[in-house]
Amino acid sequence: xxxxxxxxxxxxxxxxxxxxxxxxxxxxxxxxxxxxxxxxxxxxxxxxxxxxxxxxxxxxxxxxxxxxxxxxxxxxxxxxxxxxxxxxxxxxxx
Amino acid sequence: xxxxxxxxxxxxxxxxxxxxxxxxxxxxxxxxxxxxxxxxxxxxxxxxxxxxxxxxxxxxxxxxxxxxxxxxxxxxxxxxxxxxxxxxxxxxxxxxxxxxxxxxxxxxxxxxxxxxxxxxxxxxxxxxxxxxxxxxxxxxxxxxxxxxxxxxxxxxxxxxxxxxxxxxxxxxxxxxxxxxxxxxxxxxxxxxxxxxxxxxxxxxxxxxxxxxxxxxxxxxxxxxxxxxxxxxxxxxxxxxxxxxxxxxxxxxxxxxxxxxxxxxxxxxxxxxxxxxxxxxxxxxxxxxxxxxxxxxxxxxxxxxxxxxxxxxxxxxxxxxxxxxxxxxxxxxxxxxxxxxxxxxxxxxxxxxxxxxxxxxxxxxxxxxxxxxxxxxxxxxxxxxxxxxxxxxxxxxxxxxxxxxxxxxxxxxxxxxxxxxxxxxxxxxxxxxxxxxxxxxxxxxxxxxxxxxxxxxxxxxxxxxxxxxxxxxxxxxxxxx
Numbered sequence: 012x013x014x015x016x017x018x019x020x021x022x023x024x025x026x027x028x029x030x031x032x033x034x035x036x037x038x039x040x041x042x043x044x045x046x047x048x049x050x051x052x053x054x055x056x057x058x059x060x061x062x063x064x065x066x067x068x069x070x071x072x073x074x075x076x077x078x079x080x081x082x083x084x085x086x087x088x089x090x091x092x093x094x095x096x097x098x099x100x101x102x103x104x105x
Numbered sequence: 106x107x108x109x110x111x112x113x114x115x116x117x118x119x120x121x122x123x124x125x126x127x128x129x130x131x132x133x134x135x136x137x138x139x140x141x142x143x144x145x146x147x148x149x150x151x152x153x154x155x156x157x158x159x160x161x162x163x164x165x166x167x168x169x170x171x172x173x174x175x176x177x178x179x180x181x182x183x184x185x186x187x188x189x190x191x192x193x194x195x196x197x198x199x200x201x202x203x204x205x206x207x208x209x210x211x212x213x214x215x216x217x218x219x220x221x222x223x224x225x226x227x228x229x230x231x232x233x234x235x236x237x238x239x240x241x242x243x244x245x246x247x248x249x250x251x252x253x254x255x256x257x258x259x260x261x262x263x264x265x266x267x268x269x270x271x272x273x274x275x276x277x278x279x280x281x282x283x284x285x286x287x288x289x290x291x292x293x294x295x296x297x298x299x300x301x302x303x304x305x306x307x308x309x310x311x312x313x314x315x316x317x318x319x320x321x322x323x324x325x326x327x328x329x330x331x332x333x334x335x336x337x338x339x340x341x342x343x344x345x346x347x348x349x350x351x352x353x354x355x356x357x358x359x360x361x362x363x364x365x366x367x368x369x370x371x372x373x374x375x376x377x378x379x380x381x382x383x384x385x386x387x388x389x390x391x392x393x394x395x396x397x398x399x400x401x402x403x404x405x406x407x408x409x410x411x412x413x414x415x416x417x418x419x420x421x422x423x424x425x426x427x428x429x430x431x432x433x434x435x436x437x438x439x440x441x442x443x444x445x446x447x448x449x450x451x452x453x454x455x456x457x458x459x460x461x462x463x464x465x466x467x468x469x470x471x472x473x474x475x476x477x478x479x480x481x482x483x484x485x486x487x488x489x490x491x492x493x494x495x496x497x498x499x500x501x502x503x504x505x506x507x508x509x510x511x512x513x514x515x516x517x518x519x520x521x522x523x524x525x526x527x528x529x530x531x532x533x534x535x536x537x538x539x540x541x542x543x544x545x546x547x548x549x550x551x552x553x554x555x556x557x558x559x560x561x562x563x564x565x566x567x568x569x570x571x572x573x574x575x576x577x578x579x580x581x582x583x584x585x
Binding site: 012014018019022023025026027028029030038041042045046048049052053054055057060062080082085086088089090091098100101 | 410412414431434438448473479480486487
């Protein structure tokens with residue numbers, strides 16, 4: 012599988028990350044190596060595998076139940092700033 | 106009292122007998138940490154005041170003859186990706202440098218209910234991505250057996266803390282070998298439980314379908330004791346398994362391996378493995394035979410594959426899980442930005458380390474439309490096939506033996522320039538995570554220059570008791 016540097020540049024915009032040109036080049040080479048390894052080693056004939064058959068060990072599901080976190084001060088401690096009961100975000104007009 | 110030599114079981118007994126108080130023990134441990142950790146760098150955060158407060162509570166319980174928990178007075182180190190109420194949890198990342206969780210992970214809650222003492226948070230590869238602990242944004246942990254070498258990773262701080270006697274036991278997390286590989290490199294015991302046995306609630310996610318929390322200890326019995334405490338269904342984790350009855354992993358641990366059928370895949374020893382490690386594994390197989398187990402070598406080609414599937418799946422999940430760090434709600438935020446896009450891009454690019462960014466990129470790539478069918482979906486199919494192959498083996502055998510690592514720990518900085526090569530170190534361990542199986546790493550020898558060698562014992566889903574029995578028989582009850 013041949014990966015181009017332009018593809019990696021496009022991916023970096025999806026991933027919301029910026030890189031220098033030499034970093035992009037290195038990543039292109041590394042990723043190609045991993046995908047080639049997959050093509051030669053891991054890619055067996057897997058036609059009979061149906062991923063919709065879900066019979067794994069853990070197939071129990073629980074209900075989504077709301078639990079109120081009482082200590083609001085503690086809960087919002089990690090936010091940059093608060094205004095009354097709301098998280099304050101930078102003012103951005105696009 | 107030589108705290109560095111005591112196991113969790115010995116500590117609990119010592120406190121009950123009145124040989125020492127818990128406060129005395131904890132003070133002594135911190136004294137040792139302050140000396141030893143200058144060289145090792147195992148800890149990112151210490152919580153001495155809180156630990157001493159908890160130790161006094163244990164002493165009060167002893168004084169008032171109240172029932173003590175299973176881990177009463179045992180000082181425990183926690184990997185810094187497991188949320189601890191009011192104690193910083195950084196994942197060794199600049200992104201979460203100041204993050205203080207408002208709650209305890211379920212495993213921490215369980216440890217505290219059994220009177221364990223949380224002494225600090227240990228260093229790791231950033232967001233668990235790496236195998237050397239060199240990817241920490243804050244410090245490089247050193248291997249207690251050779252300070253010029255890495256302790257392995259990503260739970261390198263946890264393994265080094267136990268190995269250097271500055272934690273009695275510790276919790277790590279394992280996504281592709283992150284408990285077993287550092288345990289092997291540091292000469293301690295590390296267990297990766299069956300996926301779903303231990304709650305992941307409060308574990309900061311890397312690859313949610315692979316991550317598992319597990320103990321790193323000095324003895325197999327301590328490992329069983331810790332698993333007794335942390336295992337079990339948790340409604341807060343919807344991948345937590347309900348199917349297991351509450352059982353004690355300590356019960357029957359001395360039953361030995363007589364009659365067990367153990368297999369060693371031929372392919373494992375034909376790979377590019379260090380000859381001293383290969384010899385140690387073959388010697389270990391002979392030892393299991395002497396202990397009464399039936400040991401066979403069989404071809405199991407699936408062991409030669411899997412690493413790139415692991416890399417595809419784990420990176421895909423990481424790229425999604427780490428999308429939450431946007432610089433807006435919590436975590437690192439860049440100082441200057443023009444618009445919301447630049448705010449996110451600069452915050453993420455400045456705060457994430459090289460390896461984390463690389464995995465996010467690879468994960469985003471394989472999830473993109475041009476690669477999804479040919480790579481991500483095929484990797485999922487490969488994973489399913491791998492699970493079936495393992496199931497077939499466990500129809501005829503109890504356990505699989507394998508090396509943990511291809512080689513000995515590298516010198517610090519030696520492999521950092523070649524991250525791809527470093528990731529290939531997961532070759533023996535990542536398949537176990539893909540199949541959701543349990544496996545333990547125990548010491549099985551030393552190299553000519555004194556570096557520990559680990560052997561991996563893999564079992565079928567929820568066969569931890571069998572694995573622990575075999576490990577205990579192999580080590581003959583000894584502590585490491």
